[in-house]
Amino acid sequence: MAVQTGHSVDLAGAMVLAATSPADWLVIAPVAIPIIFGAVLLIFRHETRPQAGVALIGLVAGLVCNVLLLMRILDQGPVVMTMGRWLPPFGISFTADVLGASLSLVATLVVAVCALYSTSDIGTIGRRYGFYPFLMLMTAGVNGSFLTGDIFNLYVWFEVFLISSFGLLVLGSEHRQLDGATKYAILNLIGTTFFLTATALLYGAFGTLNMADIARKADSVREAAPLTTLAVFFLLAFAMKAAAFPVNFWLPASYHTPRIVTAALFGGVLTKVGVYALLRTLVMLFPPERELLSGVIAWVAAATMIVGVMGALSQTDLRRSLGFVVISSVGIMLAGLALGSTEGLAGTVFYAFHSMIVMAALYLLAGVMNGLGGSYSLRALSGLYQSHPMIAAFALLLMLSAAGLPPASGLWPKVMLVRASIDAGQPWLAFAVLATGFLTTLALGRAFILAVWRPQAADGAPAATTSPALGYLTIGVFSLLVLFMGLYPQPVIDVAERAAAGILDASHYIGTVFPEGAQR
Amino acid sequence: METVLAITVGIFFAVSIYLMLSKHIIRILLGVSIFGNAVNLTIFTSGRIVREVPPIIPVDLDVPAGITANPLPQALILTAIVISFSFFAFLLVLAFRTYQELGTDDTDGMRVAEPEGEDLPPMGY
Numbered sequence: 001m002a003v004q005t006g007h008s009v010d011l012a013g014a015m016v017l018a019a020t021s022p023a024d025w026l027v028i029a030p031v032a033i034p035i036i037f038g039a040v041l042l043i044f045r046h047e048t049r050p051q052a053g054v055a056l057i058g059l060v061a062g063l064v065c066n067v068l069l070l071m072r073i074l075d076q077g078p079v080v081m082t083m084g085r086w087l088p089p090f091g092i093s094f095t096a097d098v099l100g101a102s103l104s105l106v107a108t109l110v111v112a113v114c115a116l117y118s119t120s121d122i123g124t125i126g127r128r129y130g131f132y133p134f135l136m137l138m139t140a141g142v143n144g145s146f147l148t149g150d151i152f153n154l155y156v157w158f159e160v161f162l163i164s165s166f167g168l169l170v171l172g173s174e175h176r177q178l179d180g181a182t183k184y185a186i187l188n189l190i191g192t193t194f195f196l197t198a199t200a201l202l203y204g205a206f207g208t209l210n211m212a213d214i215a216r217k218a219d220s221v222r223e224a225a226p227l228t229t230l231a232v233f234f235l236l237a238f239a240m241k242a243a244a245f246p247v248n249f250w251l252p253a254s255y256h257t258p259r260i261v262t263a264a265l266f267g268g269v270l271t272k273v274g275v276y277a278l279l280r281t282l283v284m285l286f287p288p289e290r291e292l293l294s295g296v297i298a299w300v301a302a303a304t305m306i307v308g309v310m311g312a313l314s315q316t317d318l319r320r321s322l323g324f325v326v327i328s329s330v331g332i333m334l335a336g337l338a339l340g341s342t343e344g345l346a347g348t349v350f351y352a353f354h355s356m357i358v359m360a361a362l363y364l365l366a367g368v369m370n371g372l373g374g375s376y377s378l379r380a381l382s383g384l385y386q387s388h389p390m391i392a393a394f395a396l397l398l399m400l401s402a403a404g405l406p407p408a409s410g411l412w413p414k415v416m417l418v419r420a421s422i423d424a425g426q427p428w429l430a431f432a433v434l435a436t437g438f439l440t441t442l443a444l445g446r447a448f449i450l451a452v453w454r455p456q457a458a459d460g461a462p463a464a465t466t467s468p469a470l471g472y473l474t475i476g477v478f479s480l481l482v483l484f485m486g487l488y489p490q491p492v493i494d495v496a497e498r499a500a501a502g503i504l505d506a507s508h509y510i511g512t513v514f515p516e517g518a519q520r
Numbered sequence: 521m522e523t524v525l526a527i528t529v530g531i532f533f534a535v536s537i538y539l540m541l542s543k544h545i546i547r548i549l550l551g552v553s554i555f556g557n558a559v560n561l562t563i564f565t566s567g568r569i570v571r572e573v574p575p576i577i578p579v580d581l582d583v584p585a586g587i588t589a590n591p592l593p594q595a596l597i598l599t600a601i602v603i604s605f606s607f608f609a610f611l612l613v614l615a616f617r618t619y620q621e622l623g624t625d626d627t628d629g630m631r632v633a634e635p636e637g638e639d640l641p642p643m644g645y
Contacts, residue, residue, distance in 0.1 A: 204566030
């Protein structure tokens with residue numbers, strides 16, 4: 001009941017009174033559009049035929065908004081929108097800076113291309129299980145994680161994409177999937193609960209959950225609160241999410257079990273959210289603590305790279321081998337986090353773009369190879385060069401890219417990371433990156449020789465003669481991007497450097513959320 | 521009061537970690553459930569403990585008259601409870617299906633996705 005008190009309240013002290021300008025709604029569009037489409041697809045999940053088309057429309061709309069958002073941010077700096085019009089520390093802020101918006105763009109792109117591939121891979125049963133609603137909600141969760149400016153909200157988005165990924169992972173309920181999903185679900189839930197613990201302690205120390213607010217208060221809170229402990233908690237929680245050694249065991253147990261397009265999405269997108277969260281918390285919120293922990297992070301990075309690629313070398317199954325390549329790519333990204341210089345972090349960001357695209361493409365390629373050769377095993381696959389030379393070309397380009405060799409996209413981020421390691425006086429980290437590149441060349445080169453170059457076995461099943469048009473199209477799109485980033489990397493390097501500079505010096509980010517400056 | 525809650529939280533964490541170290545899925549799930557409650561209590565304690573004073577501003581004032589209870593941790597815990605409850609429900613069904621299909625809830629016995637004694641990749645052709 002509204003009571004007439006004759007008591008006028010000055011709302012300007014608590015609320016944003018100006019209407020949000022239409023352009024600012026772009027900040028939530030990459031999240032809101034997938035949620036709306038996901039909800040609609042969930043309502044009509046029994047109408048299996050139009051599901052894929054509607055999902056693609058939603059993803060393309062999200063992609064357009066992402067492009068516009070990134071262009072606006074590159075032009076005018078970070079954009080903020082606070083929910084419910086409360087002034088920032090009280091309302092939940094969505095704060096899009098170059099790092100978040102660019103990763104969100106690449107993630108949506110990868111999801112959209114994978115969704116195109118899924119139209120042939122996911123049949124009526126998969127659609128009835130709700131593949132497309134889960135796909136849209138996972139996209140919303142991933143984009144929300146990249147764009148939110150509130151640490152508890154980040155936790156909520158983590159859970160959104162996690163529960164959607166469970167749905168995608170058990171799609172079909174085969175024995176292998178149930179086995180893989182059990183391990184994936186339990187270990188990831190423990191990881192995010194660690195993240196929640198860290199958030200609770202952070203709230204106890206700061207009394208705020210807004211990232212910009214935390215960043216500007218960190219210096220005054222530092223004497224009184226154990227921020228290093230907090231940073232270690234965040235490191236553990238997000239390293240688990242990113243599958244860094246020694247908390248990576250859920251990944252090889254599960255990533256080869258689902259449908260290949262799901263594996264492509266997971267391998268491409270999900271681990272990078274963990275890396276992003278590490279960058280956001282350790283570099284932007286707790287820089288002195290990151291400095292202190294940089295030795296530990298460097299060792300974790302090197303161990304993740306080497307252990308991952310060793311696993312890849314020991315696998316016969318192409319998908320399981322790729323799961324380990326994903327792990328070693330996480331190690332390479334962590335190397336930049338350990339160095340903490342602008343160039344190192346830019347290398348990490350560039351590597352994240354590259355890795356999202358290349359890993360998704362490699363999984364899709366494995367799916368196409370399985371469709372043609374009838375198996376994922378390196379013992380059974382053979383003769384693809386004779387029957388499908390285009391597949392051989394794609395395979396060569398993508399494998400060169402994953403190994404970090406020219407002319408593909410993996411070269412430049414590795415050059416940046418190696419140079420940053422040497423500049424930082426840690427040549428052993430540069431050596432680890434290069435050794436990982438060499439071993440990845442061996443692992444993937446062997447897969448290429450066996451599956452593509454080896455002549456068709458006399459007793460083996462003949463490769464299918466039909467060419468998978470959607471496979472060619474989707475892998476072709478990814479290959480073009482890989483080639484573009486390899487031959488003309490400067491625009492991508494510029495974006496990555498601006499992303500790194502934006503988290504290293506958070507004053508612009510804070511100034512966007514609190515335009516009047518530090519008033520408290 | 522904080523001391524008592526801190527000790528309770530510590531016990532919860534210890535029990536949940538002990539249970540999560542088990543090989544059996546059902547014990548791990550019980551551990552996960554207690555883990556979630558331990559974190560909720562941590563959030564509650566982080567918000568500072570105050571007697572049950574509702575955070576309502578009297579009509580003729582602009583700020584609360586005295587110290588009131590902090591409503592934010594309750595909102596956070598409510599969110600966390602909803603999330604952890606739905607996850608727990610999903611995990612229980614998943615574990616039960618896995619037990620039905622694989623015939624075991626011992627993680628050492630769950631080797632369908634990663635079979636033992638697999639072939640190594642061929643050395644050449």
